[in-house]
Amino acid sequence: MARITIENVTKRYGDVTIIDRLSLAIEHGEFFTLLGPSGCGKTTLLRMIAGFIIPSEGRLLLDDEDITRLPAHKRETGMVFQDYALFPDKTVFDNVAYGLRVRRFSNQQIKEKVGQMLERVGLGHLPTRYPGELSGGQRQRVALARALIIEPRVLLMDEPLSNLDAKLRIQMRDVIRQLQQESKITAIFVTHDQEEALSMSDRIALLRQGKIDQLDTPEGLYARPGTSYAADFIGAANLVKVLSQQTHDHSVLVDIPGGRISVSAPTPGPEACLAARPEHIGVHSDNSQPGRIPATVVFRRYLGFKATYALELADGSTINADIPAAHDAAYAPGSQVFLSFSQACRLVAA
Numbered sequence: 001m002a003r004i005t006i007e008n009v010t011k012r013y014g015d016v017t018i019i020d021r022l023s024l025a026i027e028h029g030e031f032f033t034l035l036g037p038s039g040c041g042k043t044t045l046l047r048m049i050a051g052f053i054i055p056s057e058g059r060l061l062l063d064d065e066d067i068t069r070l071p072a073h074k075r076e077t078g079m080v081f082q083d084y085a086l087f088p089d090k091t092v093f094d095n096v097a098y099g100l101r102v103r104r105f106s107n108q109q110i111k112e113k114v115g116q117m118l119e120r121v122g123l124g125h126l127p128t129r130y131p132g133e134l135s136g137g138q139r140q141r142v143a144l145a146r147a148l149i150i151e152p153r154v155l156l157m158d159e160p161l162s163n164l165d166a167k168l169r170i171q172m173r174d175v176i177r178q179l180q181q182e183s184k185i186t187a188i189f190v191t192h193d194q195e196e197a198l199s200m201s202d203r204i205a206l207l208r209q210g211k212i213d214q215l216d217t218p219e220g221l222y223a224r225p226g227t228s229y230a231a232d233f234i235g236a237a238n239l240v241k242v243l244s245q246q247t248h249d250h251s252v253l254v255d256i257p258g259g260r261i262s263v264s265a266p267t268p269g270p271e272a273c274l275a276a277r278p279e280h281i282g283v284h285s286d287n288s289q290p291g292r293i294p295a296t297v298v299f300r301r302y303l304g305f306k307a308t309y310a311l312e313l314a315d316g317s318t319i320n321a322d323i324p325a326a327h328d329a330a331y332a333p334g335s336q337v338f339l340s341f342s343q344a345c346r347l348v349a350a
């Protein structure tokens with residue numbers, strides 16, 4: 001078992017707080033992602049779990065053991081870095097064998113284990129190549145094999161896909177997720193790519209300036225963002241100004257520039273804005289239904305399966321809508337239209 005508990009951990013450099021009293025429990029076998037923009041503290045937090053950085057305050061537990069001050073090499077974690085950090089003068093086989101040699105496994109055991117691991121990551125045919133003779137995706141597989149061969153209790157990965165091209169990144173998501181599921185290992189994955197986080201994780205901690213903004217499943221984070229930060233970072237929601245709001249039974253009546261709509265989500269307080277994802281907005285030629293808001297088409301971009309619109313509201317602000325090709329009436333720039341907001345739109349903390 002390997003459960004990680006982060007208790008009130010703070011990391012400061014001089015006067016600057018990088019991680020701010022952060023608490024988190026990562027369950028055994030979980031694929032857990034630290035997500036957030038550049039500089040929010042993802043790498044710092046991961047390196048504290050790995051043991052490369054010591055927290056200024058707080059505790060780290062691996063199961064019930066306090067590992068806050070345990071040196072990195074005694075933590076039984078495997079780490080995969082963004083730049084792979086392979087030994088350039090060692091073959092694929094020797095790169096992967098490294099951790100076993102340090103642990104004094106016999107040559108016979110090493111041959112067997114490395115052979116099996118290379119098969120698992122799809123590199124069984126390339127044991128004698130050097131890193132310089134491999135593609136980016138192959139190098140990343142070597143790095144994964146090298147981390148997993150020592151059967152770590154926790155696999156830590158810091159943006160392992162960011163040096164790969166778009167197509168390979170998507171393939172390697174499945175490779176990593178599958179390896180993690182097969183070995184039932186607790187994995188912590190760092191990325192700033194929301195799609196990567198949504199597609200791979202059991203749970204995601206969205207970080208904002210060294211704190212957790214929201215901790216949730218991918219579905220929860222997408223469907224029920226709690227803040228404008230989360231709504232914007234995941235799925236690029238439009239954040240529409242809320243002029244006033246009134247709660248009525250199970251719905252909230254919300255005044256936005258140009259009119260009034262009704263949303264079902266609970267209201268987070270007076271400082272709220274409306275988070276409306278582009279796919280949750282409809283564009284219509286008339287206001288025959290209640291709750292449609294007038295807007296002017298700024299431009300339409302045709303993308304085959306859908307069209308994206310930029311639309312100007314009464315206060316001059318612009319919002320984006322994605323309309324599936326089947327429902328798209330191809331409104332020209334300058335057209336007067338009316339917008340509907342689906343029940344998936346939510347009030348979030350501004």
Ligand SMILES: Nc1ncnc2c1ncn2[C@@H]1O[C@H](COP(=O)(O)OP(=O)(O)OP(=O)(O)O)[C@@H](O)[C@H]1O
Pocket residue numbers: 013018036037038039040041042043044045192
């Ligand atoms: N050794 C250090 N001394 C001072 N400040 C540091 C140090 N290491 C990191 N920082 C600062 O801490 C903040 C968080 O850095 P960190 O590397 O954890 O961010 P990140 O979320 O991993 O970003 P990225 O997505 O760019 O990798 C940054 O503002 C960075 O400049």
Ligand SMILES: [Mg+2]
Pocket residue numbers: 042043044
């Ligand atoms: Mg980083």
